[in-house]
Amino acid sequence: MKNWFRNIGPGPLVAAAFIGPGTVTVCTLAGVNFGYTLLWAMVLSVIATIVLQDMAARLGIISQKGLSQVIREEIKNPVLRALSIILILSAIVIGNAAYEAGNISGGALGLESLVGHQTLNLFQYKVSAIPWILGFLAFVLLFLGKYRILERVLVGLVILMSLAFLSTAILTEPEVLSILKNMLVPQFPEESILTIVALVGTTVVPYNLFLHASLAKTKWKTNSAIGSARKDTILAVVLGGMVSMGIIISAAAIKTENINNAADLALALEPLFGTNAKYFLSIGLFAAGLTSAITAPLAAAYVASGCLGWRANLKSWRFRAVWMFVLGLGVIFSSLSFKSIEIIKFAQVANGLLLPIIVGFLLWVMNKTTVLGIYKNTKFQNILGLIIWVITIFLGLKGILSVFNLI
Structure with missing residues (x-):
């Protein structure tokens, strides 16, 4: 067990990033x-x-560069390079800044379900206190600038979150055969397409591809680590997927539509399955909010560093300035009781629409011999990648058409 923990890589951090309040809500x-x-969509x-994050990790290990840095260096046309950098910066850095309010609000909802709503009087205004507590915790962990500490804290939170959500799913006594059937047989119920796009967008997160490449090069320095990175990715992502399915299974036990988020779900489960369900879900939501509140600003800082040619150092002030900006905006909007549920849902759909573009960049880079040499994608990896790319384009287009009521 000790060796297993010592060899843990960025996989759990990637899982921590995609199981946030957005995932819990969707x-x-x-x-x-x-x-x-919709279990099949999960x-x-x-x-x-797994396929895409494995590519991102391999890119980081072999090139010892982040994805945004490789894209900036490999696009030779100055106009295309500038457009690509603007697209990536606006999508990831600005997008994560807006999304951070949802991360912190989600974690606060979980904590408030346990301790009640706490307020502070600030310049004659009443603001929620718990988002500031979450923001402070995230700030301290990021400011320390020590990858090993960050990794261990996030691994601990992922384990806590997993136990919480999976325990809740077991409490609902689910129908196992029905679960297995729906995991394997795709179905498209009426008005489900945006939810399917959101489920894909909340799991295959564009910013995670940038985060994984950057963290992999920090963790591993030799090409022989590719096997360890692959095992780490598979284990963490499968566990994350099980957690997401556990939330869907728990929510399926509720026979009411007056549910907007996991805090409502916790309260709705209480009369059916006792107070334990409420505690498990609340703790899980708190852990999900805190992990994403840490990883979203971290990813934004890595992306900005790669795009702008900065050295990606956890203790660099330019690096810190980016994550402070993202984290600060999230805390302020969340403490002002900014309604985050609709923004969370919108962000998940936006992620699903942005994904084909980022996947296209990744597949292009993964086939460049100048970057990866003999470690570039095999034909089989390219076929898998292209299938995933086509699926993301299809779902993205259907999502756009659904938004404008054209289908």
Whole structure:
């Protein structure tokens, strides 16, 4: 066990990043509105995430560069390079800044379910206190600038989150055969397409591809580590997928539509399965919010460093300035009781629409001999990648058409 913990890589941090309040919210709504029928979308998402994150980790280990840095260096046309950098910076850095309010609000919802709503009087204004506590915890862990400490804290939170959500799913006494059937047989219930896009977008997260490449080069320095990185990715992503499915299964036990987030789900489960369900879900939501509140600013800082040619150092002030900006905005908006549920749902759909572009960049880079040499994608890896790319384009287009009521 000690050796296993010593060899843990960025995989759990990637899982920590994609199981945030957005995932909890989308999976809750999927379970409440469609029961088990969208579990297949989670299975598809897990497979796609493993394939793409494995590529990102391999890129980081072999090139010893982040994905955004490689894209900046490999696009030779100055106009295309500038457009690509603007797209990536706006999508990841600015997007994560807006999304951070949802991360912190989600974690606060979980904690408030346990300790109640706490307020502070600030310049004659009443603001919620718990987002500031979460923001302070995230700030301290990021400011320390020690990868090993960050890794251990996030691994601990992922384990706590996993136990919480999977225990809740077991408490609901689910129908195992029905779960297995819906995991394997795709179904498209009426008005489910945006939820499917959101489930894919909340699992195959574009910023995780940048984060994984950057963390992999920090963790591993030799090409022989590719095997360890692959095992680390598979284990962490499968566990993350099981957690997401656990949330869907828990939500499917509720026979009401007055559920908007996991805090509502916790309260709805209490009369059916006792106070334990409430505690498990609340702790899980708190852990999900805190992990994403740490990883979203971290990913934004890595992306900005790669795009702008900075040295990606956890203790660099330019690096710190980016994550402080993202974290600070999230804390302020969350403490002002900014309604985050609709923004969370919108962000998940936006992630799903942005994904084909980022996947296209990744597949292009993974086939460059000048970057990866003999470690570039094999034909089989390219076929898998292209299938995933086509699926993300298809779902993204259907999502856009659904938003404008064209289908």
